[in-house]
Amino acid sequence: MIIAAPKSQEWLSDPQFLPLKDWIIQRTGLSYYSSRETEFAAALERVFGQGKSRPSAGVLLSRIQSNASDLDALVEELTIGETFFFRHLEMFQALQSAVFPDILQRKAASKTLRIWSAGCSIGAEPYSIAILLREMLGMQFKDWSIQILGTDINRRFLRVAQAGAYDPWALRGMPPQILHHCFTQEGNKWRLTDRCRSGVTFRSHNLASDPFPNSPEGLAAFDLIICRNVMIYFDQAFIQKLAHQFHDSLSPGGWLAVGHAEPHTNTFRMFRTVNTKGAILYQRPTGGSEILESISTPAYPPPRTAWAPLPVTLPALEVASDRFSTPESPSPFLSESFLPKPDAAAESPPQSYPLEAAMQLADRGALLEALQACDTFLLNEPLSAAGHCCHGMILYQLSEWVAAERSIRRSLYLKRDLALAHYYLGLVQERQGHNAKKHYQNALDLLLDAQADDLVPLGQGLTVREFRSLLAMPETLAEAR
Structure with missing residues (x-):
């Protein structure tokens, strides 16, 4: 935490x-x-x-x-790097059923495919796309020139992506047959094989200050751009600018996929809007008349029913010996068994240790997901002092002072000797303009008999020595002493 x-x-x-x-x-x-x-x-x-x-x-x-x-x-x-492979399965199901069949048919002659994952974080998204395409194409994969570019402003995330080694948390929900065909275990990490990393590259790019489209830099003429859970951090004027830049960075007929929480409708009116089950996609029109028709559509059209996949016919895909399935079994990607159902556990922390999962999510900056995981835990364990304390600390990070105080006081009602809860109660009181000295002092008093190297309960490795140093920071506490 x-x-x-x-x-x-x-x-x-x-x-x-x-x-x-x-x-x-x-x-x-x-x-x-x-x-x-x-x-x-x-x-x-x-x-x-x-x-x-x-x-x-x-x-x-x-x-x-x-x-x-x-x-x-x-x-x-x-910036936040919390993500995992095949996150938000509805999007990957839409890519499989609608987007890639259209692109693969249109590019069948050139057999070239260019994809940009903008804001790729630690690389789970572009690698997931590579795995999906390899399975869809089978033996024909080697006949295609496929370039998948992942970019991010966070260089530390990019180093993780380039290394291609992940802890089990990033692979939660991964079907076992894909895990064992695409990864090799190295200690407590799983590393992508060279075959499954083929065609995927990474580099630093700042959507706010680095120009695009930019043909000399390879940031143009994409068949698919994916920018999910990135634009929620930008203001509307900048989002509108990005929408036009993404449009101009696509080839005619190219696709844009954004996160389910991103703005849409009027923002992307220069695109053709395509509704699929669980995902909204945008396609750059291929001709002038289509552009005029797209621009003239109402800013907020009524919801459309689920859109049927494009009526395309792909050449029969051969069953490849190096695919993840065997000739005797159907392709796991083209069957329901490969991608778990959208409401599967991959979208939420494992139920066997939800409080630990909540704290891990909070450590990674995924505060809303951490709060949801903590809520799930408290539904089953309503008298857990640790659960309410964790809940309050997450709410504090979200600047929800009143709600944070309520949760922390509940934890102290259940267990009065939680030093970390007293500390956070002091922080919350300060944010609300109240005197916090007694709460900091309570936290110190609870640790009077503790050894310096002892761990503070719920402190995620925080030692008593470090906690005492932290408590020594407020001037109000220094005066109290």
Whole structure:
């Protein structure tokens, strides 16, 4: 669990804090932080506030403007990398049933296919697409020139993607036959085989500041662009600009896939809208008349019924000896057994240890998913002090002060000696303008007899020594002593 430090309040009082935040948002497009000063300050503290010489916001702004490594370090803290293979199965089912049949037929003569995963995080999405295409094409895969490009602003995520080694959490819900044909186990990691990584490349790209389409850089003439759960962090003006850029980066007839939570309708009116079960897709028209027709459609058309797949006929696919299925068994991708049902457990943390899963999600910055996992746990364990404490800490990270206080007080009602709960109750009280000294003191008193190297309950490896140092930060607590 990420421990929030009161020290981050010093950033908020710095007169150059807002200019620093505004410059970062302009540079990265992360307008999600426009009204989240506390979260942004906490990120600054985690990255730049740990050393002996803590820079002011003005000094840090100058450093970041001239030092790419400082900017990269902050971006790594501000962006979220929680993802897993075949995440949101409805999208992959739509690619399998509608998008790829259309593209493969139109490109049958050239046998070339170009795909861009924009905001690819740790690479699970582009690799999932490669696995899907390999299974759909079978022996014909080797006859195609398939290029799948994954880009992200977070260089640390890209290093993970390029390494191609993942922990089991990123592979949850992966069908066993695919896991064992596409990965080899190395200790507690699973590494993609060279065959299943074929055609997938990664590089850094900033959607806000790096120009595209850009033919010399290979950022043009794509058959499919996927940009999921990225635009939710941008403001509407920037999203509209991106929609036009994505349109111009596609070949005529190319497809755009965005996340289910992304804006649509009027934003993507230059595309043909295609509704499939569980996913909305956008296709660049192939001719002038289609473009005029698309632009003239109402900004908010009524919902359409599920769209049937395009009436295409692919050449018969041979059964390949190097595919994941055998000649005696049907292709797992082309049968219901390959992709689990959309409501399968892959979309939610395993039910056997949901509280641990919630804390892992929170560590990775996936706070809404962490909250959902914690809610699931509390439905089954309503008297768990640890569960309510975890719930409150996640709500605190989401700046939901009142709800966070309610959950933390419930945990203390059930178990009065949770030092971490007293600490977070103090943080919540401070955010609401109340005196928090007694709560910090309660947390300290509970650890008086503990050894320095003992672990704080629910602290995810936090030692008593580290916790005492954390509690020594607030000036109010220093005065209380």
